[in-house]
Amino acid sequence: MTVANVLERWEPVIGLEVHCQLKTASKMFTACGFTFGADPNTLTDPYTLGLPGTLPVPNRTAVMFAIRLALAVNAQIHTHSRFARKHYFYPDLPKGYQISQSDAPYATGGGLEVVLPRTGERTFVRLVRVHLEEDAGKNLHLLGDEVSLVDFNRAGVPLIEIVSEPDIRSAEQAGAYVRELRTLIRYLGISDANMEEGTLRCDANVSLRARGTEVLGTRCEIKNLNSFKFLEQAILAEIRRQADILGSGGNIVQSTLSYDTAKDVTRVMRSKEEAADYRYFPEPDLPPLVIETEWIDAIRDELPELPAARRQRYRELGLSSYDAGVLTADQELAEFFDAIDVEDVHAKKACNWLTVELLGRLHADERTIRDSPVKPPHVAEIVMLIEQGKISGRNAKDVFDACYREGLAPREIVEREGYTQVSDTSVLESVIADVLREHPVQFAQYRAGKHALKGFFVGHVMKRTNGQANAQLVQQLLDTALGTS
Secondary structure (H helix, E strand, O other): OOHHHHHHHEEEEEEEEEEEEOOOOEOOOOOOEOOOOOOOOOOOOOOOOOOOOOOOOOOHHHHHHHHHHHHHOOOEEOOEEOOEEEEOOOOOOOOOEEEEOOOOOOEEOOEEEEEOOOOOOEEEEEEEEEEEEEOOOEEEEEOOOOEEEEEOOOOOOEEEEEEEOOOEOOHHHHHHHHHHHHHHHHHHOOOOOOOOOOOEEEEEEEEEEEOOOOOOOOOEEEEEEOOHHHHHHHHHHHHHHHHHHHHOOOOOOOEEEEEEOOOOEEEEEEEHHHOOOOOOEEOOOOOOEEOOHHHHHHHHHOOOOOHHHHHHHHHHOOOOHHHHHHHHOOHHHHHHHHHOOOOOOOHHHHHHHHHHHHHHHHHHOOOOHHHOOOOHHHHHHHHHHHHOOOOOHHHHHHHHHHHHHHOOOHHHHHHHHOOOOEOOHHHHHHHHHHHHHHOHHHHHHHHOOOHHHHHHHHHHHHHHOOOOEOHHHHHHHHHHHHOOO
């Protein structure tokens, strides 16, 4: 059964739980440091390993980062919250429990607007809560799962978990939501939010309900989705699985699932009846987390311009929603565009030179905007030279190529290569007169009604001027000379 057939009868209802690893110098409850990619088990200490007698001390920077996110999604920040122990026994959790806030979070509510890039459709995804917790270690399975190893470097690293309401209705929306959340997190500077490195991870809760009803179906949770591609594919696979069960008269059993990327199917790991009892109780070694309103206000005052506000500003400059989305998806790209000084040049043209010409060359060379030899003033100068009639659009690309290769200012290249556009009316009138005199047959044919020959005359004028004639002015002067104006 295809997803298209499924969606004729069933409506997906999707909620996401996103875990974001915070970019702090030390772990959530200990001064032990952490950096991605270190040799296994080299970033541990007695607390990380759960040795007796060790006590947790909250990381102030992690709390500050968490407050930034809560403010950015307009969540309600609670001045008093608490940590709890979430018990489960697994090799990657040396203490035998995880310290989390899931039952008394520091922030609730809020939401995020999501725009589908393909259609422009807008959806507001509400949030249930945002809470702090510590990460577990990482299990490595080798030799076809015959050997398992544990790396405790990641154990204890601070996480924030963002739990959405079931407001998402498609795999595409789910992907757009997590991308928007990643962009927001990166703008805030609180995490690299890289799914490939595991600093951003996602669980998806999926259910189906008959179209036209408000009664929710039984949800199943797909765990540990670590790429946008697999997130969307896993949701589509689970939609198909549930539709097959419901279509054959069966019932959905609430379950925890994994996604088999090779076979593009979801598999049941355990049912609700087999789920672990986490035995939550308040963390006895930590007092309630108290966040003063003065601290919240100070953090709010320091927030950067957020992606949604930046997109709106770009639309007000005349950019399309698509262009605004492309620019704001990468904070460094957006800052490069802002540095072009779009108050002085045409924003749309500057955007085109940046997103089409410059990014195309950078991608081909596997370089980032940070490594660009073309700088913001160069883009502004290219646009201004065209706007002022100093160079033609045709020559502008040659100038841009040279600027990209050599890192020189466009004006230097124009002067060196003699690209200055001919906009002197008397000079162009003389060239046009010569072209018409040398092609009397074509001139007579044009006057007799064969107006397609105008392009013939334009081509000869451009050839006479080595492509440096002002094309718009040539068109105007030709109309006069041909007697059509």
